[in-house]
Amino acid sequence: MSIIEDILLVSKLPIENSNYSVIKLDNDASENGTFSVEEIDAILLYQLTENEYINNPLQYLNNCFQRCQQFKRINRNNPSNEVALQEIDRLVIGYGLVILQIEGFTMNGNLKSYLKDLIANYTNYSDFLSQICKRSIIESSEFELINYFFTELHAFVRKDIIKFNLNDNKMYDAILSIFELFVSFKQIAAVFTKIDNFVSNCYALKANQFESQTLLGPILSLSPLSIDVALRNYGDDLLLEKSQQQVNMLHSSLQAEHKVVIERLFHIIDKIIRGSVESRNDLLSYFGAVVNKNHLRRGDHANSATLASNGFMSNITIILVRFSQPFLDTTYNKIDKIDVNYFNNLNLFIDLTDETRVNSDYKEADEFYDQSRKNNGEENANCKPNFISDCFFLTLTYLHYGIGGALLYDEKITPQIKRLKQEIERIKKLIETQPMFANFANVQLKEMEKNLNIIQSLKLSLKGFFSHKELQTEVFDFICGASTFFIRVIDPKHLFPFEMINLPLIPDQVGIENVDNAEYLRERAPVPFKYYPEFVIEGPINYSLYIAQYNSSPLFRNSRIHSFLEFATMILRCPEIVSNPHLKGKLVQLLSAGSMPATDNSPGFMMDIFEHNELISKNLLYALLDFYVIVEKTGSSSQFYDKFNSRYSISIILEEIYTKLPTFKEQLIFLSKNNSDFFVRFVARMLNDLTFLLDEGLTNLTEVHSIQNEIDNRSKGLPRSREEEDTELEKKLAAAERQAKSSCGLAAKSMSLFEIYSKDIPNAFVSPEIVGRLVSMLDYNLASLVGPKCGELKVKDPQKYSFDPKNLLKTLSTVFVHLSDEDSFIDAVAKDGRSFQRDLFTRAVHILGRKTGLADEEFCMKLITFANNAEERRLADEEEDQEYGEIPDEFLDPLMYTIMKDPVILPTSKVNIDRSTIKVHLLSDSTDPFNRTPLKLEDVIPNEELRQKIIQFKKDKKEGK
Template sequence: MSLLEDVFQVTTDPNDSRGYALLESEELNQGPIGVENIDSLLLYQLTENEGLNEPFAYLNDCFQRCQQQKRLAKAQPSAEKVQKTFEEIDRLVIGYGLVAFQVENFCLKGSLVEYIREIIRNVDSYMGFLSQLIQRAIVEGSLLDLLDAFFPTLQHYVTKELPLFDLNDSVTYNAVLTLFEMFVTFKPVAAVFTQISRFFGGFDCKANEFEKKTILGPILTLSPLNPNVALRNYGENLEQTQQQKKLIHESLQTEHKVVIDRLFFIVDKILRGSAESRTGLISYFAQIVNKNHLRRGDHANQNKLASNAFMTNISIILVKFSEPFLDVSYKKLDKIDVNYFNSVNLFIDLSGETRMNSDFKEADEFYDKNKKDEDSKPNFISDCFFLTLTYLHYGIGGTLLYDEKITPQIKRLKQEIDRIKKLTQSQDMFASFASLELKQMEKSLKITQGIKDSLHGFFSHKALQLEIFDFICGASTFLIRVMDPTHQFPFSPVKLPFIPDQVGVENVDNADYLRAHAPIPFKYYPEFVVEGPVNYSLYISQYNSSPLFRNPRLHSFVELATVLLRCPELLSNPHLKGKLVQLLSVGAMPLTDDSPGFMMEIFENNELVNQNFLYALLDFYVIVEKTGSSSQFYDKFNSRYSISIILQQLYDRIPLYREHLVWQSKNNADFFVRFVARMLNDLTFLLDEGLSSLAEVHSIQIEIDYRAKGLPPTREEDDQELRSKLSSAERQANSSCGLADKSMTLFEMYSRDIPKVFVTPEIVDRLASMLNHNLESLVGPKCGELKVNNPQQYSFNPKALLKSLTTVYINLGDQAEFISAVARDGRSFRKELFERAVHILARKTGLVDDEFCNKLLAFSNRAQEQKIAEEEEDLNYGDAPEEFLDPLMYTIMKDPVTLPTSKVNIDRSTIKAHLLSDSTDPFNRMPLKLEQVVPNEDLRQRILEFRRQKRQSSK
């Protein structure tokens, strides 16, 4: 039959001129080929014909020709007669195609890898045939056998047979994705997909092996973040302009978007295939992230961990799955189980995870007591949501941390390359060796810079980052819901604080109290559910295309930040809160056109925020005194710098916050005094440190100039040590002066509008002493020591600082307590310093007007008069008994109290001032609170009598 010969491209006629293969089987050479011979013909071709080199390709070609003949036959009158022939051809060709994949050595030259290679090369021509194979396998019940042969072989091919499988080879990766898409479109395939061998990594599968050893691994690494893709697109030309890089970014972003959509389609089909495939898929993703916790480690070896390409792709896919139940309507928010971590057999490994505000033992005991029964398994929405949060921290979070790490690497590489280039210019033996080393380092720079550029391209992909930040906004609302004792937020407003504020003049040292009252179950949540969103948001805010800018959902994240800062029992990690205020300060800072920061509208108009934000900032300003780390003394300055930026912007631009501040100062005096005391401590230290460092810079710069002129050294250090000390002093000066400037700004503003807070007994003497000392430093006889080259390099503007200091004097000039405190400062107060300040500010710089000068001089006159009066009084009281004197201040006590453990008598204002910074007895370091001190009425009466007698005797 000519039809069969045409379909199978065979003939029994040795003289046939069509080029068909001659059948040499005795059984088939007995006469014309009929329908009854099809089975034998195919069997011969596949198992005996040594001339048939590609058996699976042959079957596909037969299938294609049969379909073509069907279309031609439809136009013929005898179409019905050949229909059965076509059916038999299809039945046998498809059947043997199935057998060819199930039994690799069935065909004479059978090779699954070769079948896959050919399919990928000509994927479009194989789609119909493969589709029929899948349908036949479903009917016959052999689907899993087909899948077990096809996909492990495909995975082997792309990881072992191809030199590289990435976005650089669009033909191959598109073909592979097309195959995945076609297979999972059949729901029975999707239903059993997670049962395919090699879908999961083995128990011993290492963190960096999933993308090579699992079925989905290779396609989930298709990303611009792949190092080979980064090198080819960016690293090959390090001299690219920003515009060229932008064009490359846009091209790769477009391609990546298409790839992500296709990957999501594949994963979504598997997820919807069956309950088993859904559970298997979540388990697979969890298995990967559980083995990659070190991606957030400080010293992680990237080569031993999953790649950024792999982890970010999975993160984005999970974000897409989470979108429907985190939309702005929040209709499905209650589907996320607030007690999710009480579930049995969690997918997410929580061992070793830091908790919000509990230790490991307490958390484990809670979960042991409150485990749900086996039947109460979490729903998919809960599993997906918490897994996405995990990937946000370890997946995308690990990627942005990697970006932060390679930036200094690039700088060091460039410096080293410059050094080696200078060496290669010499003619010694080392020059040839250095030249070889140079090539290797330049190659490393290409790779590292390419990766850096690819990361920038990924994080500047606004559409993609918007999806991630939308998830964060939805997650923020859910987390507030967990904290809310009623778990009704956002459908009912949340009421803050959750527990009464712990306000006292002593240092906030109540970690145990806060932990005991932290809300359940939030206190047992892993810290990463907050850390991931915070790290991402802080990092992405540096991009011009940041999804935070003009985002209508941003208010949700700012609400979360406000609640976390307002309620100190929620989160015990001060470093994480420090990142929060750093991010909020970015949102508060004015834009380039001096318009309000992009968060300012939320600060002003969101009720949850504007009713709680100010207190939250002031409270954290105090609490951050102790961070628990060895560097806590310096950690606090960074957080307080960020808070100062926010407070300044709120005070300047939003009248409501100025009203709140005045209200707090009047109605919550202890709380506000505690805050001002911290500001004073910081400003005192920072100014002292900054001005001392500037004096050291001045000294070293003079020494360097001497040596440059050939003059003899006046210091012991050699040149290298001297330059090292200069760099250190410059860094310290820049840091301290910059931080001091922000604190000084707050002092100016607040001392103008709420002066009473600054003249309380526990603050006023230290404030006066600090101002007097720094005034002397700026205009006194040693002020020349602060002259340095390029002072703006160190954030040092001596004239502006002098104006700020003297402004505080004027703001507090009507307060009798302040005048007395300034006059009492025998170490630094001198009237002529104020006269010198007026000369500099008015005569030399013109920074102030006559009214300012007159007020400052009038203040100095009043302080001088007070000083004279107090000196006369001190002479009168010079023979006071020692027991009447404050043991720290050496002044006569006014309100003596006895400390409960050391039994020392001390003035109440002195111990109150001490407790603002340290919650211990200064004489034995035992814990102490103000309410524990005992008034010493007998001693007070004797002091009053002594004063009365002295006044009488002086008349």
């Protein structure tokens, strides 16, 4: 036998017990039993097109190729076979290329039927495929090769698309290896995006079709977040049987596998990106089409079944993040390559239709860009942005709609799980109590338990994904780099971070009324940042707030977090930058999480940066106080309640930085003395909230007390004292409990700030604009806690409602003690005819001193002394009031019904009112209280004539006239 026969498995005569094919060639003229080199082509053609016993011609060629390489190694020093081996090699590879280019060339089967074996035994085919790729490049037929091959490969994967996931390691490994092999050749990578089902039909596809109907879809969907992978790893049996430690091991295993998959996907995408300018633009266009069709992933009522999956979108997000890393490293040497005017371009991959803008409407943004293009010339507008800019802004888009959609999905299914569990329990009880419904209920029960299993598995898979610290650190590092870029855009000099930026951008002296004037701020918002789509900052903020809940959060001990915190401080410090108060609310919520002490009572992980970062330490305090006031208006129907959540977060931060960082304490005291209007406005808003929250909290506790007593009485068979049925009563109890818990918790934090600040800054709490309302609040709540109706606040398990009456009483009393030396405070308490009673203070001292021991003797003495002083002042005031007798209505303040000291005329309603009264009103509402027209304090008109009349009236009464 010759080398030709042994490699090609052919002979001229039958060979016993062998799989050699017997071939008789038409032009065979040789008399010996071997084939010549000239006959190799004919042999291969016969084997592929006529030999019915070769079921898989591609496998046959591959085996011939392998034997040929083996003979090459064996016959390395035997030149007599070199010509034959080279010819076999050339023709085998050539016919391999033909099979992968021309459908129906072989006698048996086609590429579609060969793929199963190729994928199952990929490692045996890899060298052969590599040589076929090289041959196609030499013959300039690489596109014909990949277009046919990958179209069939995609059809093969689509057929088993449900099974194509991380559960089948061997299959997905082979598919990824095939992609990796082909795109490793630059000439192939350059035309890879021209394959028929790559991007050509993208714009006709629905949002959920990209994964199955585009070439890259299946491999980009390889994720632990797919339903099948989640069910297999976190399904019901595992949930019931495995400990948290075992679940964490599952997390770790899937994270390790997913990390490798991401690296391989990035390698594939990177090769295509580097293939050619055309392949790069096609790929970015593909990513753009995917995200543009999936904006509803951030919608309130998004149907996940009609949208791209979390795994698919999150994988693309992480891949884009990796492409952004080189130009967002800590040196920022390439940050100027990102085009700050990127959105002033007609050739964008991102659809900005109807997108909310940072601080403008989209029509205004379109007008700005249209004008800008006219000024710069249409030629410049039609230029393509550079890859760095495209990649950066596409990554921000995916951060919001891609991975941002995944975290929103997690937030949505959490209450679904709770509701499903409750409904399952209800049906189980129904089956026990009403057997007649058992059959029907059992069907429902099985379906619900199945759904619960799916949702719980997905919940755990999301937890595993978001606790993957290495991947999530990459995402957060991108956010930190993006934050630096945004500051650079906003910086009037555009030199940040190489030169510090000075804040605020608008001087604080512009006037208090402009701080929450939306139009004024919009006109002065930084260009072009004000025209950016809002999602470029919403995505980073949503992600950072969400990821902070994980123990493995990339925010912890991250050296780059200072960049993000600088941007956060800047947004809060300069109200003209971002108009959306909800985003600012999320920022303060995140900052509060970073300021709260850890479980070991060590400082919050952001506290060191608050103290030592120059930009933050100079501006954070003012920013927080300013936003505390501005958040009064959120623009939504729920704005009255929205503000409390933001102010609660701000209160946490203020308490932590004031008590633990001396620099901020010094700043606050300085601010209260040197910018009294600003600080008084802040205290006024604090007082408004505290007054409402305490009233709301104590009122709801009274309702809880009433309902609990009623339920207890009914259980004992006593007569009903309320009309509600038991079910309605339970609902009312639950509602009152929710309200009580929320209000009492928020009030406790605000009360804590009053206690802290009133000690060091008493003057701010006794200003004419504040002191009257402060006293009313303190006296009223003191009466609620120790007065005759205090028993109505007794509820079961008060801690459940964040209600600690003894500590609340101590805090209230402490504020009294802190302000007890202020004459105006004593005077205001004495004038509080509604709630002030000296006996209440006596009762408070008894509780704090004797019953609980919360206050020492010195504290109790100060409180009693203050009460006595206020009582003496009250008696003196009564005598003075008796001297005045009946006071003419024109001398009385129309809101407070007290005699005016400095009457002013309101410009539009023409009402006379005391200056101090209208000043207090304007701290909370910048309108005329009588006709709701806009009003500024400087617009009021002094009524000197009326003031003189009042002075004369008082004088006459004292003289007995």
